[in-house]
Amino acid sequence: MKKLFCLLLALCMVLSLAACGGSGSSGSSAPAAADGEEAPAASGDTLKIGVISPNTGNLAAYGTGIHTGAELAVEEINAAGGILGQQVELVELDDRADPTECLNAFNNLVSQGIGLIIGSATSGATSAITGPANEEEVVIIAPTATADSITTEDDYIFRVCYADSAQGAIAAAYAKTAGYDKVGIVYCTGDVYSSGLKDSFSAACAEQGIEVVATESSAALTTTEYTNQFTAMVNAGVDFVYAPYYYDVIGPYVIPQARAAGYDGVIMGADGYDTTPDYVREADAPVFNNIYWTNHYFAGDTSEKVTSFVKAYKDKFGSEPSAFGATGYDSVYVYKAAIEAAGSTEPSAVRDALADTSTVYECVSGTFSFDVSGTPVKGAPVITFKDNGDGTIGMELVDVVEATDLA
Amino acid sequence: MKNNKTARGYLVNTLVIAAAFILFQMLTGIFGGEGDFKLVLVPSLWQCCYLILLAASLNLVLGFLGQLSLGHCGFMAIGAYTAALISLACERAGVFTDKAGLVYILIIFGCIIAAGLLAAVTGLLVGIPALRLKGDYLAIITLGFGMIIVNVINNLPFCGQDGLSQGSAAASLYKTGLGFGSKAKVTYLWIALVVTIVCLTLMFMFVRSKYGRAIRAIKDDEIAASASGINVSSYKVLTFTYSAFFAGVAGALYACANSSLSTSSFAFTNAGILNSTFVVVMVVLGGMGSLTGSIVAAVIMFFVNYQIANGSWVAALPPLINGIFKYPMLVYAVVLVIVIIFRPRGIFGTYEFSLVRLPEDIKKARARRAAAKAERKEAASHG
């Protein structure tokens, strides 16, 4: 009893202290917030841009794409005299695709006085910094965070990729024009990207009057068996399956197993299918037909912008750029355009320039302008795989769905 | 006499905690709650708070009860999602509109307690069947439960995207009602500190109570313990439940510190230090059977991990070491093996830090060192 009393006493003291302390700190932080805006000013002659991406861990491939793309862009810009006469320097941090690590990296960049940030790759990690970015008045351009809610809530967040809902809508529109009114979905419940696309695709199907007859799923991206899921699709009698997975699952597992299970219809996916050809066994190449997917850009595009980017990237890094590379590259150029429009590197001025929805950005991943939320309004190329006949797989542009087609 | 001593102990501890708080508030005053203080120190403290709770709560099971549980983060996930969803529901229902005021603070505490309770209930349900097994089997079965919890959360129809929306099952919850921004973290840091101190006090009291003595007896020899009239299985389940409660509270603090949740953060392994494996690592490094050790290990692990990821000095290192630091897990794994080989009970063993006993401990340590020195001298003179 005495013990308990002592404990209670201790508690009361701590609480009361903490309570006054709490109010004290909030009081003192209020006036300081006003001059906090000046902190992220450009220092000296270099303009620092922060890059947060998952450079180690399971998703390191995305991070590598983003920061190599950004490095290439910075090298080009610096060679051409920089932005507003300032040389650009990238400060790269690793978030391992984890929300907490991403927030730590963000705080670290802000405390160094950096006010322009590119990052991060995944929606889960990026959503951890959208609120703080708004609060700290730091601009964020997300290269590949596609969840709808990333840009809707906050003023300082922009992205160069389209949102999940747009990608789902493009796929649904494609199904509609191709004449499929019954479709199936196979997706991964354990992955944000996959389940986000599944949600947006089924919502778009409901709008377009397409019936989703069968939905099957896998628990995690490490699942190796998809045969049963596609047998279920065959049994449901669908000829169009939306399967939002990543390249390393699509190439070795999903497509070969779907075909082996007797499913011959269309398989449609999204930007995760990018670089699939590197992940296909020679013997499986012949079954890669009737597969369509939407992407940020098409590497085989003949436009001057894309060919020069692909060539420069290959020269510097020795491999073909992934979509992550393209969006990382574009993020830097979007900053360049916005800073030049604003005539200042001040984050709030850059934000105002980015928020101008009439500005058109000509990028590798398409020509677009931002909508009110900060998401690009752009179309998407629909790409298909084709068997080259020698055990490798090529890609072919099928169609470009314009942004106006979706409205 | 003994009571007197205990009372003095509480008084000393309370005074020191109070002094620490005053000092901290003075620091807040000096820094003005801005700059590095807001962006680095406060978020770090938040993270330390939940890591400390997580490690200390696992130590109850791993160190004091002697049972290896590999799914501890599952309980944390339950706590985090419970707190996030309840607060989100309150926000949607209009119970609070801005993140301030008494109602909001009450809701935060309500969420934290609810998170702990739900985690404890899950702990009870998991513990009753699982604790019939022991050793390797228990390790695997708790690992299994940790995975099932995550798997089930992934399949819940209201845990993803913006939360509470209809039919949106996904692995990530983007907005939580009580997710704090940088400023709110400074304002409400006292909540994290108070919750951590209260929970640690409760855990210290537990291990020093008759329950604590009973579970240590169980760890040393289960059969002997049961022969001396200790109900082994009910004590095991009790400890497991108690530990799950604090893991749930840690989860709630996590939900406060992060405005987004994803189940991959609570997995068996991932690229970060918040996962079931690493909690075990912290407990083992700190000392199985020393809450002090868990606290120190959690803080050190956090600090090292943070510095490796964000420290500017890392980039200045020679390329080889810099390259190794890109894969900090390698370093941790090696350190862990070395510690287990040379100090099988962890760095602190079963030592507990106590302010009251501190002078005595220092005296003893001095005496030991002097004795060792004398011995060496003697050996040298003989040699």
Next chain:
Amino acid sequence: MSTFIQTVIVGLRLGSVYALIALGYTMVYGIIRLINFAHGDFIMVGGYTIIFTVPLVLALGLPAWAAVLAAIAVCALVGMGTEIIAYRPVRKKGTNMSALITAIAMSLFLENLAQAIPAIGPNPKVANQIFAAGGFKIGSVTFEYTTVITIVISAVIMIVLYMFTQKTRLGRAMRCVSEDKSAATLMGINVNHTIILTFAIGSALAAVAALMYMAQYPRIYTTLGSDLGIKAFVSAVLGGIGIIPGAVLGGFVVGLFESFTTSYISSSLADAVVFLILIVVLLLKPAGIMGKNVGEKV
């Protein structure tokens, strides 16, 4: 009906891989009572060795699967190294639990070491075709030869291992070590050599498992070990860990349950169901399906 057959075949395909890996777990556990968490990572090591040596083997005019010989050598070395560097010192000093934690640390170490090696890196790799494609038809469903080969290999290894531990001198020495280390020493058995041999055999099995895994599921990545290892470990425990035929039985049970859950209950809950089965079995029969309950000595 064809769905049913398909489900069974998928179950056998998964099960054959689990069984093969579970054999390695059971082998080591049977002798030194240690859950070798790093066993899954030995498979990863074997897998990468195969990927890197296949071009070499093909250049020598040998069939692709011959790369497994290199993998066996590498895996056995890694396994023995792990035992000598990490497990042995801990076994001398620590308890069962610290041995288990060392195993987890070694698993972390191998996974991250692989990531740090530039030639491997964090990106997954896809192995080329190892066995010729093809199969026979049951109704409208194809039963692939690769699956048949895996099942046959699991069965052969199971029988060989069983005979080895029961009939040969070395095998009897192993069982003796597992029963009582000090008695084994008194009988003139070199305990350390026996344990190293156990690790060499267990790791060599991991190399074979890696080959068969990659023949059916060609993607390999650095954390493959923990994902695959957990399922295989569940199989070993389910069948009765330490019991060689139990591992194979457990593997097929897990594979079939997983497949049937995917087809008939819920595709995303397959993992949860597998663990539920494990929990139920362990509660009813704590030593696994084929295990015998042994009372504890006081």
